[in-house]
Amino acid sequence: MIMRSGQQLLLPANPVFIWSSLIVALLLDMLPLGRVPWMPDFLALVLVFWNVHQPLRVGIGVAFMFGLGMDVHQSSLLGQHALSYTALSFLATMIHRRLLWFAVPSQALQVLPLFALAHGVELIIRMIGGGIFPGWIMLLAPLLESLLWPVVSILLLVPQRRAPNPDENRPL
Template identity: 75%
Template sequence: MIMRPGQQLLLPANPFFIWFSLIVAMLANMLPLGRTPWMPDLVALTLVFWSVHQPLRIGIGAAFLFGIAMDVHQATLLGQHALAYTALSFFAITIHRRLLWFTVPSQAVQVLPLFFASHAIELAIRLIAGGMFPGVSIMLAPVIEALLWPVVSIILLAPQRRAPDPDENRPL
């Protein structure tokens, strides 16, 4: 792949770190803070990140499993999060080559429609099943997730940015 000038060459992603970050995001979503409509979905954010950066390691199957786990935890309609996460992962994998050419703030703007679509899928399934509309504040969650994209990018790419053998004579 052709790199932009000044872009740092990254080390390969450790599969253990990828799965660890997904499990930590799921545990953070499971904290008993109360599920408010504007609260960002950290599992969705982490799934999109790894689907963009490592599409061969994290795919639609992993998104489905994490979606089922979130459905069971939140006692929602079984498949609600699973469908939203699989659609989110599919579209993230679809745009991953184009998305990586942009800067991180531009990436955040471009993943915003993905997060809106994911929350719209969850909301549609909830309303079809007879649930109540949570309010207009549900539209804040995708915006907060897009604002968290640069923070997540810095945190999750940090282990790949360190030099394998630091030396003052080699810039890599």
């Protein structure tokens, strides 16, 4: 892949860091804060990030397994989060090459429809299963996830950043 001029060359991602970031996001979603409709889904955010940056390591199967874990934890309809995370993972993997050409704030605008679609899938499945409509305040969740995208991008790419000390023998 041809890099844009001025773009920093990243080190390979450590698989331990990838999995630990996914588990930390899962634990953040499992905090007993009370599940309010506007709260962002941190696991979905981190899954999309790793699906964009490491699609061969974090794929649809990983998203499905984490979705089942969230379904069991929230005692929701089994498969609700799994289907949502799977669709989100598929769409993120589908656009990952195009998305990496944009700057991080533009990427946040590009992933906003993905997060909105994921929350829409969860809402439709919940409504089919006989749940109640949580209100229009739930539209804030995809917006907050999109606003958190630059923060997550900076935090999760920190271990991959190469030290900026090039010399005449090491131009990269």
